[in-house]
Each structure stands twice: as structure tokens, then as C-alpha cells.
Amino acid sequence: MKKQLLSGLVAAAVLGTMALPVSAQNIAIVNGKAxxxxxxxxxxxxxxxxxRPMPPEADAQIKDRLILQEVFAQEAQKRGLDASSDFKLSMEMARQGILANELVLDFQKNNPVTDAEIKAENDTYVAAxxxxxxxxxxxxxxxxxDAKAAIAAINKGAKFEEIAKKQSKDPGSGANGGAMDWATPSSYVSEFTEAMIKLEKGKMTQTPVKSQFGYHIIRLDDVRQAELPKLEDVKPQVAQQLQQQKLAKFQEDLRAKAKVE
Structure with missing residues (x-):
């Protein structure tokens, strides 16, 4: 995997360094060309x-790949392949791609995400x-x-879990006897939430709750204060998200300014 990644970087770098001056220090000379x-x-x-950390074998891999790249390039030139329209088009597309990547890196360098921005974003999430x-x-x-009949059966002693396994149209929770994971009220459709938060712990709705999915029989099993991760634990993810947002805004602004006919 490391070798493949290095190979890809080599290919991209070679395309972007055609104009580099020949240094007194060369890694190799191929057919007289440094x-x-x-x-x-x-x-x-x-x-x-x-x-990512540079693997120990990177220097040798880079040297071998650059030598092979030079050998191939020289042979291609001998065959006149660098004069084809396909080659010229590919070179122009590669040039644009490299420039676009450099622009992104330059933007990220000059517009870093600050600790204050990270804290503000996390505070907003916590508040919500x-x-x-x-x-x-x-x-x-x-x-x-059928929902009313199921409620009546449970009130007479039938097990909620058994009826859920047999009758529930929700395949996920139905297989688990109706049980769902911990969630905030906003995770559910509004009709479900309104009925659920009115229940006492251990109690069940006595009338079916209609939503876009059908009729729900809801039982409240437990309630707790929301457990949110600490800022230190999510800081890298928040920073990445903010950087993506900044980059997206930069892209939108450039696209809006461009005159496209």
C-alpha cells in the first residue's frame, strides 16, 4: 500500500516539476540526463x-521510481509520443490538476482553523x-x-417483546423485541417524540401514535442526561469539518466570481 501511494506521488510530482533546474546534486543520470x-x-x-510517517525504504523507492520514469519518458520522446494531441491534452489537464491542488494547500495554509473556532463549533453542537x-x-x-388490539393484548398480560417480534413492521427494532438505542428526542419523527416524552418510565402509550410510517405503540424504558464527548476527544474531527466548510465556501466564492459563458 505504501509503495502504491509513493508511486502515485511520484507520478504527480514528475508532471509538476518539468521546469526544475538541474542541480549539482543528482540522484541519478540516465542516458546523460540528470x-x-x-x-x-x-x-x-x-x-x-x-x-503519514515516511517509511524507511522511501528513499530507495523514490529513486527507483524516478529512474524508471525517466527511462520511460526518454523512450516515449524517441517515439514522438510527446507530440500527440492526446499527450498535450493530458499534460494540460495534469497541469490544471496540480495547480488546483496547490491552490487548496495554499488556502489551507493561510486560513487555518483556530482553537477558538473549534470551541465555538463544539459549543454550538453541545447546546443543540x-x-x-x-x-x-x-x-x-x-x-x-391492529395496533389497538395489540395494546389491549399487552394490557391483558401479553409480552410487549413477543408482539413486537411477531407484528412490528420495523425490521430493526422488531427483531429486538421493539428495543431501540439511546437517542435524543430530535432523532424521532415529531409525533413519536411528542408521545414518548409524555410517558413515565416503564409506561406505554394506550392509544396508537400515527406517523408517516404507520401506527406506533411506544414504551419508555429509561431516561438519562445526554452523554457528549469531551472537546479534546473530538477536536481533530471538528477541525477537519471546519476546514472542509472553509474550503467549500472558498470554492463557492471563486465559482460565483467566474464568468462562464
């Missing part, structure tokens, strides 16, 4: 931008998701009459 050390250094820099979490069970039935 491969400057700067090319290998540029590849290392691009690899470093990924945030703090409060109570509910653990509920439900049975989803297509017809109201």
Missing part, C-alpha cells in the same frame, strides 16, 4: 502533507444536543385497529 535531487525532495514534501436522551421500545403496525 535527475535532480529536488524532485525527490518535492515528493517527500508532498508525502509529508498527508500526515444537550439535555435528555431516551431509550424507548416500539411496535410499528400498519393498521390502527
Amino acid at each position: 535527475i535532480p535531487k529536488e524532485r525527490a525532495e518535492l515528493i517527500k514534501q508532498q508525502f509529508a502533507r498527508t500526515g 444536543n444537550s439535555g435528555k436522551e431516551y431509550k424507548a421500545s416500539h411496535i410499528l403496525i400498519e393498521k390502527e385497529a
Whole structure:
């Protein structure tokens, strides 16, 4: 996997370094043509931008790949392939792609996500998701009459879980006896939420609750305060999300300014 990644970076870097000057320090000379050390250094820099550690064998891999790239390039030129329209088009597309990538990196460098922005974003999330979490069970039935009959059966001693397994149209919770995971009220459709939060712990709705999915029989199993992760634990994810938002806004602004006919 590391070798494939390095190969891809090499290919991209070679396309973007056609104009690099020949240095006194070369990693190799192929048929009289020098491969400057700067090319290998540029590849290392691009690899470093990924945030991954450079493998010990990287130098040898980069050298071998650049030599092979030079051998192939020289042979292609001998055959006149660099004069074809397909080659010229590919070179122009590669040039644009490399420039676009450099623009993104330049934007990210000059518009870093600050700790203050990360804290503000996390505070907003906490404010919107703090409060109570509910653990509920439900049975989803297509017809109201059947839902009423199921409620009556449970009140007479039938097990909620057994009826859920046999009759519920919700395949996920139905197989678990109607049980669902902990969730905030906003996780459910409004009709479900309104009925659920009115229940006492351990109690069940006595009339079917209609929603777009059918008729629900809801039982409130437990309630607790929402458990949200600490800022330190989610800081990298929040930073990445904010960086993506900034980049998306930058892209939208550039696209809006462009005159496209």
C-alpha cells in the first residue's frame, strides 16, 4: 500500500516539476540526463502533507521510481509520443490538476482553523444536543385497529417483546423485541417524540401514535442526561469539518466570481 501511494506521488510530482533546474546534486543520470535531487525532495514534501510517517525504504523507492520514469519518458520522446494531441491534452489537464491542488494547500495554509473556532463549533453542537436522551421500545403496525388490539393484548398480560417480534413492521427494532438505542428526542419523527416524552418510565402509550410510517405503540424504558464527548476527544474531527466548510465556501466564492459563458 505504501509503495502504491509513493508511486502515485511520484507520478504527480514528475508532471509538476518539468521546469526544475538541474542541480549539482543528482540522484541519478540516465542516458546523460540528470535527475535532480529536488524532485525527490518535492515528493517527500508532498508525502509529508498527508500526515503519514515516511517509511524507511522511501528513499530507495523514490529513486527507483524516478529512474524508471525517466527511462520511460526518454523512450516515449524517441517515439514522438510527446507530440500527440492526446499527450498535450493530458499534460494540460495534469497541469490544471496540480495547480488546483496547490491552490487548496495554499488556502489551507493561510486560513487555518483556530482553537477558538473549534470551541465555538463544539459549543454550538453541545447546546443543540444537550439535555435528555431516551431509550424507548416500539411496535410499528400498519393498521390502527391492529395496533389497538395489540395494546389491549399487552394490557391483558401479553409480552410487549413477543408482539413486537411477531407484528412490528420495523425490521430493526422488531427483531429486538421493539428495543431501540439511546437517542435524543430530535432523532424521532415529531409525533413519536411528542408521545414518548409524555410517558413515565416503564409506561406505554394506550392509544396508537400515527406517523408517516404507520401506527406506533411506544414504551419508555429509561431516561438519562445526554452523554457528549469531551472537546479534546473530538477536536481533530471538528477541525477537519471546519476546514472542509472553509474550503467549500472558498470554492463557492471563486465559482460565483467566474464568468462562464
